[in-house]
Amino acid sequence: MKRKTNKPTNKKSLSLTKMDLRGWVIMVPTLILFVFFMWGPLASNISYSFYETMGYTKVNFVGLENYVDVLKDPLFIKALINTIKYVFWSLIIGFLLPIIFALLLNEVVHFKGFFRGALYLPNIIPGLAAIIIWKFLMDPDPTAGLNAIFQTIGLKPLPWLNSQTAVIPLIVLAMTWKSSGATSLIYLAVLQSIDDTYYEAARLEGANVWQRIRFVTIPHILPTIRVLLILQIITVAQIFYEPLVMTGGGPNNASISLLQLIYRYVFERGNVAKAAAIGVIVAIILIILTLIYFKVSKKSEE
């Protein structure tokens, strides 16, 4: 904008159009990609959800029928509750852990690089491979995985993924193992950006370790915590391949998630429209969650 005003007035209109044109030429491919890969599919997903479909072809407009059908599917309620459980357990197991790791790592004096690398290592393993490793470890077979180790040290084998109550926390455990390292590094970066003078001042005032954490560290990382909290809720609410690979949603759908239900509708039952309807419902839930978060965080800032 500034450059425009710097130009001599008589040339202004001409050069403007030229610049505009050039701008547009640069922008258009990106715009096309956006429309083609993001907004288009989004819009068409919404429109699919109001139709009866044959393959990906819309056949009849059916209004809200798909939504009514989906809400009546007992599996939908189950998947919704499970998804909430995933979010809940991911907050219990996976939310504080990276913060603690980062705080510890920040205090480490020797081998800092080694610990940082070690913490990040699970994140390098491709997601599917990590999940399959955990699937093997959590095999209920008394002679397999962790049970084999348990037996050699005289412990009783556990049912692991066979247990309908433990299956979700166990899947969350595997996810946390994989991803907490990366989150820790983000926290660590924030921790290291805190100016040392704050700590020095705190020490001069006679603050002990807990007080330093309470009054210096936490206020500094609070904004990051907030952002990562909402990001985690949104990401975990979209959990998909972990239960798909580890349990297929079982036992008796005890670990099926909403996104996996979408997958079932499209690829196993061949019903695109109903899958689209669940997609819209999930999106609405996430939008509401995000709005609540913005409200709350604004209030707490005030």
Added chain:
Amino acid sequence: MRKKLYAYFCLLTMLLIVIGVSGAKLFGKDKKIQITIGMWPESYLKDDVEMFEEWKRLFEKDFPEYEVVGKPYSYSPETFFPMAQSGTTPTVFQTWFTEPPKLIRNGFVKDITDPLKELGWYDKMDPSMRDILSENGKVYGVPRDAYGLGLFINLEILEEVGLVDDWNGDGILDIVDQDGNPRYPTTFDELREMAKYITDFEKDVYGKDVAGLVILSTNRNGGWQFSNIAWNFGANLQIQDENGKWKANLNDPGAVEALEWIKALKWEDDSLPASALLSYSDWYNYVATGRAAMAFCGNDVIHLPITNFNMDKNYVAFVPMPAGPYGHRYSLMGGTPFMFSSNATDEQIWGALKFLEYMGRSPEVSEVSIQSIQLGMEVARKKGMPILPSLRPWINQDFLEMIERIEKQYINVELSNFNDFFDTFDQMKRKEEPNYPQEMYELLDACIQEVLTNPNADPKTLLTNANNTFQKQYIDKIK
């Protein structure tokens, strides 16, 4: 300057894309009729590719107006839907036996009734196979082969616990003794008893964890096998009233009894694998590695434990499904179908069908079909695969005689360990339940998983709930 260059670059890219797309449309046409073959093997399977190249050469020699193009495609629902939507489905492709209803319902495959009748194949197709591939009297596919469910037995384990021996002294274990008595379970009671015996014996004597039987429970495999078990306990899972209206019947007393039978194996006998979430690949993993003695499977996949886990083919026996307590004895039958793209022209369909003859997958008895079948067997032999008898998807006498003659030269397993299955199959075969079988299996999977993980589960309540869901969500919607 750099910005200007970048702008030109962007413009050029767009132009190229436009030219590329339209150019492909303008100049892409060839004079020859192209048929794309989806079951073409991947390039790393050298022997198979050579075999297909040979079939292509022969076909193009006899029909110079055609061009055969290999387009290896291994079916999966995830990739098929988008491919079908974009219109790039191969002219002919191989799919799973479970898929035809869904593909037909979604309009992805072509009705081939007329060309089949013209070629005279319509009447030669086994009517029960034709039924599976048909909807509203129209046929949509050609069966590659047929399968029936039976019981796979690891003879090595049965010998270990003293149930079988090399009765005829030819160095290979036998499932039928010297007096012709079957040493395999012929009823579900016997099966349960034998499974428990094997598990207990292995634990007590050798200290090993060996499951007597594998029951699948995920990806709709559990429901699929369970429907066969339930039939043999006397159940009909879908029934039709006098007006032709369908009714879900998953909580039939026979089905409840069948589920109770599974529950007893798990909680009373402890003769099933510990995991309650077993998928298709697990059955052959378990039996091949000696972690289970028996499993239900189709006769078309007997080779999987051998090719995937190097199981010795002489330790394999395959026997008929056991009979239920009231004498019902069925074997669920299906087949791997070839299906045809709904975008293909009549000429392409005709060419693709004719190519099946050059692959030895048609009812035609001709020099070329004999040659191809023999070539197929040679390649299988070269790869060290077990060559077993098969169920025939075609019923014309000359075809049956031809295939029998050829198979005799190539079969490389002890036939007496398989004969009972093939001899009794015709009286036992029964096709899948007709309406929404996959959706039904999904619901049954969940019931099986529940009884396998919850010792207090009530089979009747589970099946009644599943039945209500199935009725409301699917059966009520049949127009």
